[in-house]
Amino acid sequence: MALVNEHFLKLQGNYLFADIAKRINAFKVTHPGANLIRLGIGDVTRPLPPACIEAMHRAVDEMADARTFHGYGPEQGYDFLIEAIIKHDFAPRGINLSPSEIFISDGAKSDTGNIGELLRWDNSMAITDPVYPVYVDSNIMCGRSGTLGKDGKWSNVTYLPCTIENNFVPEIPNHRVDLIYLCYPNNPTGTTLTHEQLKQWVDYAIANDTLIIFDAAYEAYIREPNVPHSIYEIRGAKKVAIEIRSFSKTAGFTGVRCGYTVIPKEVSAADIEGKRIQLNPLWNRRQCTKFNGTSYITQRGAEAIYTPEGQKQVKETIDYYMENARIMRQELTRAGFNVYGGINAPYIWLKAPKELTSWKFFDKLLYEVNIVGTPGVGFGPSGEGFLRLTAFGKREDCIEAMQRLRKWA
Ligand code: PLP
Secondary structure, rough: OOOOOHHHOOOOOHHHHHHHHHHHHHHHHHHOOOOOOOOOOOOOOOOOHHHHHHHHHOOOOOOOOOOOOOOOOOOOOOOEEEEHHHHHHHHHOOOOOHHHHHEOOOOHHHHHHHHHOOOOOOOOOOEOOOOOHHHHHHHHHHHOOOOEEOOEOOOEEEEEEOOOOOOOOOOOOOOOOEEEEEOOOOOOOOOOHHHHHHHHHHHHHHHHOOEEEEEOOOHHOOOOOOOOOOOHHOOOHHEEEEEEEOOHHHOOOOOOEEEEEEEEOOEEEOOOOOOOEHHHHHHHHHHHHHHOOOOOOHHHHHHHHHHHHHHHHHHHHHHHHHHHHHHHHHHHHHHHHHEOOOOOOOOOEEHHHOOOOOOHHHHHHHHOOOOOOOOHHHHHHHHOEEEEEEEEOHHHHHHHHHHHHHOOO
């Protein structure tokens, strides 16, 4: 008899997007002619940069000829992409990485979800609240989160509330934890940490022997100078942090699938006797066993992001989304809403007026102005009373939605 991993049975159904879909369907039945504008989507809408398309076409042609065909590639990724990443994403920021410290992946979700395999199930952990749900769920699956309390919180998880009062900057825990997930720029709040604020986290990690999993999936959206693009901009971070990146929101790769994880040689965890074990060779071993590499065609497409044309095209697309964000912030503020995020991130964190709950606010916007957002409470208890809006939509939809919201307010 095969016994099931009982930790999977503890997972709460992820009903957020299913619930949203249900409510939208019910609305559509009763309002068949309504022009619904969706500002809740977390997916990009602009096509891939032409430089990536051309590179992928060339790669397909190579695959069509026995002399240039590529079969299994290196599990860690091709050198051409790793070298482009080091040269463009890290060297200009004064960060020295060797090729063996970069692992190309099929996206940040897999790596944020799988990285915990390197760590014992009984490490303590902390997350910011609200949070990208993968960090919690992947830890529930291996039993690390403990048991679910009546307050909806997991017993072995330290929740770090990100609220209006603390400007969405989580407070450093007053006790030590083994593992912490940080995501900056943040999904869902769209807020960031300054260099000084991130340094406090790195200093905490060094002092407490804590491992930081730093999710930088939205790094390309940073506009302000004092916001670090990589955690390794902070001195000492290489000893305590793993950084995960994605080409999904940078270059429209959500459907293509490519990202990477940086595991410096210095980063280590302890075995039960206290001996330090490097995590880089462990992840290498894990990838060689469970992952057969990102496709050659995809990696050639990702490499093209770093060409001068690719960089220009990526910038144009990000500028487009960030102009949406700027318009949304401006119009929502004018309409009297309290608006957060949207300056260094494609997400706007909107406070519901009149103490409405997230779901009440969601329903009101759906029925009264035909606009769809994502209820903040779906990202964690501290998201209650907020709605997440994204800037990934079409410009004309954004403008129309803001006009409706201004009238409504
Ligand atoms: N990390 C965060 C914070 C995200 O918001 C997302 C996607 O929405 C991901 C990771 C997943 O990225 P990918 O498409 O590379 O798997």
